[in-house]
Amino acid sequence: MEIFQLLKESLPSLLSGLSVTIELAVISLILAVILGIILGIFSISTSKILKSIATAYIYVIRGTPLMIQALFLYFGVGQALNIQFDPVVAGIITLTANAAAYMAEIFRGGIQAIDVGQMEAARSLGLSYSKAMRKVILPQAVKIMIPSILNQFIVTLKDTSILTVISVRELTESGKIIIARNYRSLEMYAIVACMYFIIITALTLVLSYVERRSSYGNKR
C-alpha cells in the first residue's frame, strides 16, 4: 500500500502546515470579529463620515478577490514601504481585513433585522440608547447573526489556502512543497483535500451544536 507509505512520509510536514492553517484562521477570525463589530457600529451610526468609511471599506473588500488583496499587501505594499513582511503576518492581516468586511455586514444586517418598535419600546421605558442596544436589541440580533458568523468561520478557514500565493507555509503550501519533491500530485492533493474536509466537517458539527444550544427554543 504505497499511499500509506506516502502519507507516513508526508504527514509530519502536512500536520505542521495544518497547524499554521488553524492558527491563521483562529487569529484572523478573532481580530475580524472585533474589527467587524467596530465597522458594523460605524455603518449603523448616524454620523455620515463613519457610515461612509464603513461603506467604502466594505465595498472595496467585497469588490476585490482575496488573492489580489494578499498579493497587493505582501508584494505591493511591501515593496512600496521597502519592508519584507513575514508571510504569516501578511496572511493574518489579509484574512482579518477580508473577513471583517463580511462580519460588519453580518452585524449590520442582524441589528437592522430587529423591528424598530423594539428600540422605541425600550426608549419609551426610559432606557438610554446604549442600554436599549445592549439589553434589548443585541441579544435578539446576535441570535440572528450566529448562523452567518459560523458560516464565515468556515469560509475563512478555507480561504487560508489562498495564502499559498504569498508562500505562507499552511496546509496547501506544505502539500505543494512535497509535490515539488515527489511529483505525486494526485495522491498528495487528495490527502490535503481530506485533511481540510476532516477539519471543516468537525468544525461544522461543533458549530451546529453551538447553534442549536443558542437558539431560544430550548428555554421553553
Add this chain to the structure above:
Amino acid sequence: MVISAKNLKKRYGQLEVLKDISLEITEGEVLCIIGPSGSGKSTLLRCLNRLEEIQSGSITILGEELVNNKNIDKLRQNIGMVFQSFNLFPHLTVLENMILAPLELKKMNKKEATEKAIILLDKVGLKDKRDVYPDTLSGGQKQRVAIARALEMNPKIMLFDEPTSALDPEMVGEVLKVMKDLAQEGMTMVVVTHEMNFARDVSDRVIFMDQGYILEEGPPEEIFTAPTSDRCKEFLDKVINN
C-alpha cells in the same frame, strides 16, 4: 397642566403631517384622539414622548421642556407608552419584560420590582403568565402585558397608540377593560383610537383630527351628538354606522 403643547409643526420631507397643533391636558384627564388614517394623530402622540422630532413649537411635560431636554430618559420614565404592535421583548419572559427597565434604571431592587410586577399582572388578569415568553400569548394578552410593563415604571402619564388596532375583534374588549380601569383610577391618559364606544364612554374630552389639524375638540357627548364640522360629521357617520 400635565401636558402642554404649543404650535407644533411636523414635516416628513415635503409632507406636513402636523400643522400648528396646540393641546393642553390636565392631571387625571382622559383624552381620546380620533380621526381618519393619515390625519396625524399617531404622529402627534409620538411627539409627546419625543419618538418623533418636531420642526417647530414647544412641548412641556410635567413642567419640563421636552424638545431639547438633555435628560430625556429621565422624563420618559414618567411617560408610559403602549404601541399598536405591542413591542414586547421576545427574548425575555413576561416578568423579565416588566422588570428590565426598573432594574436597569435602579428604580427598584429585584424583589420590589418582582412584587410590583406580580400585582400588576394580577390586575390585568395574567398572573399565571409571568414566566412564559411573549410569543406564547394571544394578541390581547400581549397588549395587557405591554400595559402592565409600562405601569411598572409608575408613570404619571400613559400614551396609547391605537392599542386595539392589531387585535382580533374578540380580544379588543379585554384590553379596553384594563384601560377603562386605569382611567377610573385617575391616570392621565392620551389615547389614539378607532374605538368610538371607548372614546364616548371613558374619555373626558375628545379631539378630532384631520389632515394635520385639530378640527374639533370637546366633551364626548358634544363631539358625538353635535359635531360642528362637516368633516367630523362625515367621519363619525362612516365609523359609527358601519
